[in-house]
Amino acid sequence: MLNKLKKIQKQMQDAQEELESTEFTGKASGVTVVVQGTRQVIDVKIDEALLDEVEMLQDAILLAVNDALAQIDKRQEETMGQFTGGMGGFGF
Secondary structure, three states: OHHHHHHHHHHHHHHHHHHHHOEEEEEEOOEEEEEEOOOOEEEEEEOHHHHHOHHHHHHHHHHHHHHHHHHHHHHHHHHHHHHHOOOHHHOO
């Protein structure tokens, strides 16, 4: 039983490390952002047409970042669900 728990713990750790190293791309109205699984924004690309519309640009950046963060949340839920789904007897 202990070996099984250690194996599951290692798999969870590996899955978390993979998630953190994955890049997620969020897009909204001419703005593209790349966010690492650690939730660090690592790139922002802006369509030049938005440069004259500051308010629209700000909104688009927020939407794109939130889109990428939502992808991280979804992936994390899917990944960890593999492990916690079968552990109801352990209080998870």
